Amino acid sequence: MINRKSREETKRMRHAGHIVALVHQKMKEVIEPGISTKELDDIAMKIIKENHAIPTFLGYQGFPASICASVNEQVVHGIPSKDMILKEGDIISIDVGATYGGLVGDSAWTYPVGKVSQEIQRLLATTEESLFAGIAQMKEGNVLDDVSKAIEMVANREKFGIVRQYGGHGVGHNMHEDPFLFNYSVGDKTLLKTGMAIAIEPMLNLGVDEVEVAEDGWTVSTIDKKPSAHFEHTVMVTDDEPLILTQLMP
Numbered sequence: 001m002i003n004r005k006s007r008e009e010t011k012r013m014r015h016a017g018h019i020v021a022l023v024h025q026k027m028k029e030v031i032e033p034g035i036s037t038k039e040l041d042d043i044a045m046k047i048i049k050e051n052h053a054i055p056t057f058l059g060y061q062g063f064p065a066s067i068c069a070s071v072n073e074q075v076v077h078g079i080p081s082k083d084m085i086l087k088e089g090d091i092i093s094i095d096v097g098a099t100y101g102g103l104v105g106d107s108a109w110t111y112p113v114g115k116v117s118q119e120i121q122r123l124l125a126t127t128e129e130s131l132f133a134g135i136a137q138m139k140e141g142n143v144l145d146d147v148s149k150a151i152e153m154v155a156n157r158e159k160f161g162i163v164r165q166y167g168g169h170g171v172g173h174n175m176h177e178d179p180f181l182f183n184y185s186v187g188d189k190t191l192l193k194t195g196m197a198i199a200i201e202p203m204l205n206l207g208v209d210e211v212e213v214a215e216d217g218w219t220v221s222t223i224d225k226k227p228s229a230h231f232e233h234t235v236m237v238t239d240d241e242p243l244i245l246t247q248l249m250p
Contacts, residue, residue, distance in 0.1 A: 010195075016053060018249045019047070020097065020105040024107060031086065031092060033090075041066055041069065044066050044094075053100040056097030056104050065080045068096075069093075071090055076220045091124065091229065093109070095230065106234050108232035110230055126229075140193060141192065148183060149185045151202045161206070162202075163204070167183050181200060198235055199233070205226060207226030208226075
């Protein structure tokens, strides 16, 4: 990981993040009952390519799509399919990466499909809250475990399961760089320094912590088949407030 990115690298990362944000803006508009996850992948691919970027996920260790589309109990790495048709009451996590000028933006969001139950609304609101609690700790002089603890405190307050095997990571010229970021406290004293960029991505479950990988080698689901939510931003430590790189630029 580049600990102190140059001004030019930061500019390109912000542009990559802007493209990712454009995808999420469109996902929010088009996700509704009756659409397939393959259609969502096609839309995302078009936006990324129209903006002169590369879909980071496509071909990554053999992954066959430009987004991960994970429905209901699927936590992460769901493969888009024409046969996966969204229905009223579902939730879907869209994880997307774009590479622009050799630098990566990576962000995920969980969307309700039509009207969802109050219990699921609470899961979505809490997971999003835990993301921003983690982001608030991305300050010079803090340590990585400050981010982990902030996420864990929000999850524990609502008694949601915390996915243990997957978490956040450094981002730069590659999608996955050091350090790994746990979504619960492990005592990691890695010092946060200006210029460090990390994808913060809490994954919280309505039920237990444990997950399993499907036979396709990709799709991760909760073992109790209860819904899971996933929210992620790529965030940079600055001399001032944390900078969210995966948001629309003015």
